[in-house]
Amino acid sequence: MSRIEHVIPLIKQKTIRALLEKGERLDGRKPMDFRDVEINVGVIDSAEGSAIVNLGNTMVIAGVKLGMASPFPDSPNSGALIVNAELIPLASPLFEYGPPKEEDIEISRVVDRGIRSSKLIDLEKLVIVTGRKVWFVYVDLYALNHDGNLLDACMLAAVSALLTARKPKTRIEGDHIEILDEKEPIPIGNTAISITFAKIGEYVVVDPTYEEELAMDARLTICYDKEGRIVAIQKGGSGYFTSEEVIDLGKKGLEISRKLISKLPTPLSE
Amino acid sequence: MSRIEHVIPLIKQKTIRALLEKGERLDGRKPMDFRDVEINVGVIDSAEGSAIVNLGNTMVIAGVKLGMASPFPDSPNSGALIVNAELIPLASPLFEYGPPKEEDIEISRVVDRGIRSSKLIDLEKLVIVTGRKVWFVYVDLYALNHDGNLLDACMLAAVSALLTARKPKTRIEGDHIEILDEKEPIPIGNTAISITFAKIGEYVVVDPTYEEELAMDARLTICYDKEGRIVAIQKGGSGYFTSEEVIDLGKKGLEISRKLISKLPTPLSE
Amino acid sequence: MSRIEHVIPLIKQKTIRALLEKGERLDGRKPMDFRDVEINVGVIDSAEGSAIVNLGNTMVIAGVKLGMASPFPDSPNSGALIVNAELIPLASPLFEYGPPKEEDIEISRVVDRGIRSSKLIDLEKLVIVTGRKVWFVYVDLYALNHDGNLLDACMLAAVSALLTARKPKTRIEGDHIEILDEKEPIPIGNTAISITFAKIGEYVVVDPTYEEELAMDARLTICYDKEGRIVAIQKGGSGYFTSEEVIDLGKKGLEISRKLISKLPTPLSE
């Protein structure tokens, strides 16, 4: 029978807290240690950009596809970004197929906000004919194995896929837009990285495993850009943070993000 | 625990019938008394027209929105009317979110028929460019508190919102349609009012409360225009009416509608 | 209470097998006998083509509708075929309304493949203006009574309706396409017929009844064109066939299809 618990046994919860009291975690990490990150880009030929991220035992794949479309009426001079995360049942017995659940949607929207607020893609350079044709950039994320902190893994995968994505060149003749075989990097203006903390009792750890997520009271995700500015925040879970905690985590997250950002691939456009 | 019953206790059903035998009702009304109606229009700035209707403890809000669109292929010289009622769970423990249920749809369609048959809106005056661009008039209705006779409350709200709705003026230059800031009333040609009767045993009452709806065998809604013509009818419920009852209610409804029609706001276009 | 079983009683299953051992079937047929087929075409005036098929007690109706539309981007010089089968609850207590189930979809797709692979319709002759306007041919199938082998009944109905369908003539003047009242047969290039076998234990029968379907281990459907070529195959069910069986059924099916094909209506275009 399946190895994944939906609820954490009380005894394990106690162990986790007892360890935290000593500044330790079940998997041997210190509270502010991020798990090993491995990023492979360009893994999917049919995608314009792609990345597989292994974050400990959490595995996520991102693919970028481009589509030519009419711009949204309220932004005629701008391409569009559409992020879509799916927590598919391949990745965990917790997940089911069906219309996107609130967890899927929350991940999609936080990843979207981080990319959008940081201006990681220069959407205005994705206009083909002003007001008429622009590139839509679709970032589709699939969880392949869920061992906690899917949000940071998804952000890493989405950003890595975008930084290495290429778009076809186009030639415009009169009313006709020709899509050329030649490709160029998509216009990149910044980067974005997210750091997620879990509060378990009075302790806070970074990059929680699935077991730690089961034991946690609340979650705080902070996204930074390459200048170290906060570009998105999302609190989750049924607990709370004090304002001192929040400010402290803002600083700690910045430090961790500076280490993590080096794992991202070099943008093709550089 | 919740104060709303889904089924009426037998004892209350008996009380209701015993009172009706004496020509009385639980809330003190006579069988052919309509509850107090209070209509407030222009309550929503983001809508082109709006109204809140309080009918006893039944409360409904209507909002009118306009959208420019291509006409339906079978009516190139006509704008379009789209009525949509939602019985949201805010209003009663009976309701749930989800795709529209048959109750929501029945209300939408009866309100639509009353407005359409009476030619309350002159849809042909909502053409911007013949065969190419017309105004779509959306009337969206939300139940806020359900204490019976949502249909009449919805009709009052929809009609009040339409009578006081404004549409932007447009200027056409060549192929381009400019939407101006200046607004004008939407073209009004008539009015519509609905009167709903409930048959409880051998008795008939007008404007049933929720408790009376639980006790009723059948329902008859008759809509009239300002000339007193019948423009829509809808029988509901698992009981029946005799043909004598139906003709009698046609007359009684007309009398009641004449009183009620005076509560409607004056059309802006007058 | 309902006369349809969802599961076959063991005793009947044993009877079916015992009979098969003697080369007999419950309804008196030999293993390779198809039931009587009755096809009535032109039964629905509102359709451009239609057919009701009675295959024993299995009854199916097909209607063909045409719609003018933009071609699919990947086939600008071709009309389109869209087949849609619905196993409606009218036909059997096994069926429910709702989004198409996998059984409905399988039938739709096998019928579609048979028609498409055989080039029964010459889709390239359904272009009105190259790259801009083509005819879409919709074939909608409804099961009316399910007594086994719906797939073959659907194929017979779809093909019969198509062979006798007419499309309006069009006249093109500049940018305008006028649909004329005059009609002509849709362009027919071939025909298609499907033969379904059921394997029950070690025996194979053609055209199974519903009871035989309950008793069967696996199903094999082979579609042929009028030249006797195989144009589609579909194995179904949780059992298997040996490769010898498959090749043998390929031959037997061809023989049966040659008899059955004579029941199809003469194409209007001949």
Next chain:
Amino acid sequence: MKSKLKLIDESGRRIDGRLLDELRPLRFEVGILKNADGSAYIEQGGNKIAVAVYGPREVHPRHQARPDRALLRTKYRMATFSVKDRKSPTPGRREIEISKVIREALEPALLLEKFPRTAIDVFIEVLQADGGTRCASISAAALALADAGIPMRDLVTAVAVGKVDGRIVLDLNHLEDQYGEGDMPVAMMPSLNAITLLQCDGTFTLEEFKEALELAKKGIGVIYEKQREALRSKYLDALKTYRVI
């Protein structure tokens, strides 16, 4: 209700040649679907409609079951090819509303209390539509219910009346429905003078309304006889094989 198409000529004949109070050709068949517990088929003018009844049977999902009576469920659906422009296969708001009013038209006639905790399902498939499909569906559904052996207070019989070129006419066809000034579907349990469906669309004065209702009753009387005849012939023909559609 759009243009000024002339629907009644000088001699008082309607666009299909009928008199004002004349029904369209009407044909019923009972017991045409082998799997159903009861079934019926109606042709009324250009309408072709099949009805199946399943039940009384177990209710799924179970919490919908009623402890004191059968649950009546009706589904009215139009085949995609039943109308001029192909209908989307997904049921629209019109089909959902009509399913509801048909259920409420049939329910008063059924002794549902005889079958507590069960469901009776009525499936209606409109194969070809020519105006008045909800009424034709009701008349056919009543026969299918009788064929299924569901005990009834009376049959239910329906017809649409309407206003065309200012005149009250019986049994509107599709053109009269579309271009006329009013449409009023009526269903009754005829021998009980009980109106179980009443709708209206268009404009009717109170006088016209009364006249229309009278005309509906007259038409319903004729259809009721045809229904009873169809039931009788079902039992005469009980041994034949039906291939009627």
Next chain:
Amino acid sequence: MKSKLKLIDESGRRIDGRLLDELRPLRFEVGILKNADGSAYIEQGGNKIAVAVYGPREVHPRHQARPDRALLRTKYRMATFSVKDRKSPTPGRREIEISKVIREALEPALLLEKFPRTAIDVFIEVLQADGGTRCASISAAALALADAGIPMRDLVTAVAVGKVDGRIVLDLNHLEDQYGEGDMPVAMMPSLNAITLLQCDGTFTLEEFKEALELAKKGIGVIYEKQREALRSKYLDALKTYRVI
């Protein structure tokens, strides 16, 4: 966040005339919906939002019930006419995400363990939207929960702060939200210094983030007093009839 619209003038006044740390006009009403177990209504600037609470009540479907606590469910929905361009009636991804963060903003305040195996439903309907609807919804929902008699550790109070023309400002309106450089909704249990909702969009340095959080706490303090006042006046006005929306 699109153009260079000037949002703060030379005298430090915002586009609607407010000072940087000034709230918009704010009005609460409690107990406005008769059927709900608790209800509240808020007007904050151009926002008009109604909240109903039903529960504790039975959970359907039953397998969702928790043996040790009540199940809190929240639905945040926008009326189609609450915004400039008609919103589709189907809930979008934004509404689903906001429903989740609102639930998680309210949950820390509720003693859910007092009502095992039940559900508490919070229904939020935005009738008119003008920026900061999620925060206004939370402040109103806390009152509706109190009105329903659900025991709470503290009220929950929320406000959005943001960055506009480079300055940190309180209680963004719709234009500031759209054209500003950052938006940060915050919810707290004020007397417990507990942040129960925190989101952010836009760009903030760590310093700006701290400043924004301080300003949010200040605004929350003011709103908290208004909430408490509304609860008090509810009980004073308990015998009046409400027709407030």
Next chain:
Amino acid sequence: MKSKLKLIDESGRRIDGRLLDELRPLRFEVGILKNADGSAYIEQGGNKIAVAVYGPREVHPRHQARPDRALLRTKYRMATFSVKDRKSPTPGRREIEISKVIREALEPALLLEKFPRTAIDVFIEVLQADGGTRCASISAAALALADAGIPMRDLVTAVAVGKVDGRIVLDLNHLEDQYGEGDMPVAMMPSLNAITLLQCDGTFTLEEFKEALELAKKGIGVIYEKQREALRSKYLDALKTYRVI
């Protein structure tokens, strides 16, 4: 099946350089997903497909459980970016049909009667598609089921054969599938001579059909060996960490 693209050259080589009876490069990995009870990954030509098996486990909803056997459920899905034009995230009719035929291809091999009242779920995610995904999915799913310890009569092995420029060829790639004259996916339990999936599209004479079937059996033999090898190496590598995709 659209244009007259030349797919086989004068020397009998196919568009990707293969001989008529040559398979594409093929790689299996077993046990790659930590949470699944069994898993496998296949690369076959340009196909990249991950398969997870969960079960035997409890059935939800419960009424779907079978008293005498496990319920086998399969979902075949394509990632949006697995094909040239982004696929819609909602599963299409093609994916639903393929899920069904894959289930019926695997079912004959499984001793489902050993696990009454449980469910065995097979989730297939096509990450990159290059023709023959259903066959590659079946070959990988058989390994994932073996990895999950589900007892089997034999592995199931699949390959597509087809007709290209009039010749019968093995293991169609995407271009051959699209522009060829016929496609025939076949799955077998190889050591039992049992065909568990057979489909076809295109036109085949009876002779071609026989030839195609023979060629399929040949290809299946080769793949079967690779499957068995992958299972063996899984048990050799059992202590390594997999990061194979």
